Amino acid sequence: MKKTLLTTVLTTSLLASSVLASLSVSSVQSADYKVDVEGAHAFVQFKIKHLGYSWLLGRFNTFDGGFSYDEKSPNNAKINIEIDTASLDSNHAERDKHLKGKDFLNVSSFPTATFTSQNITFSDDENAVVTGKFTLKGVTKTISFAVAKVGQGQDPWGGYRAGFSGTTSLKLADYGITYNLGPASTHVEMALHIEGVRI
């Protein structure tokens, strides 16, 4: 009786571990990554000139997304990011309120901004140009910008990570933001720094 029980336990755990092993094998082969928003290893930042005299920096604190990337076929890569526009943070509540209001992002009517890639073309191991649809304040435009792979590999906690950075310049008026900030401040520089955890 005792022996039977022991055998059952052993068999079960062997079965379980082989299932686990096959799972981890399949995840190694997968090229899908989830952006590490939980660990906050991803940043959506903006910067815009203040009066032409200095840079003003801010960020969106809440966003989510994922990408797929396989070194062997990098040009099949994809990325999508969804940003909660109300999470804008420029370290000044009065300014944030203004930027979230009708003069700028109008976040109550347009709570999300999204980017979905359509084509990613790598020119070498690290550098690529991403083209895709970007939606901000209800306006969707096709934009292209350069991205660079920062690095990839095992993390110390049993996962596998890869990270990219990209920047692009957006003309505010293209997205219906026509509030006069002065001639030096017609464009905003967006920067995306993301680390994904392979799933």
Next chain:
Amino acid sequence: MSSNIIMNNENSYGLIAIAMHWLMAITIFFLFGLGLYMVELTYYDAWYKGSLDLHKNIGMTLFVILILRILWRMVNITPKSADKSASKAEVNIAHYAHLLLYLLMGILMISGYLISTADGRAIEVFGVISIPALPISFENQEDIAGSIHEILAWTLILLSAGHALAAFKHHFINKNNTLVRMLKVSGSKN
């Protein structure tokens, strides 16, 4: 008998109560106008920054006056209704309407404070004293407090317009001294 014009008496308001009433009335209407005006200013208007600073400075000062006014009301007697024919219910309604106005002013000013301090920044009142932010804040505080501030500002202005119309009604239709006694200081004449 004594003609103490500082304190309230049974029939009329004293100098302090009258002065605070009109000071706050004028200031609130000014702040309302300033508020509507300043949010329309654009970035390159010279008064874009100054108007907001002035609004905050005056608003915070007004909060202190509101506290003093409530304390003053508590240590004074409230004059009896100037309308001798008013029913008990009407007197009660008038009383609670006044309390509602105090409450509204208080929440309105606190909501304004919560906009500017949502990021933990203090409010510098006329560069003299610094009113710190609360140690706690909530999600999108500046937006939520901002909506409350705007709605309550309109509510207060509409209610005080009603309050003024009621005073005119007492003056011209009921022909009692409700309005006059808020304009003229008179000591007790017992």
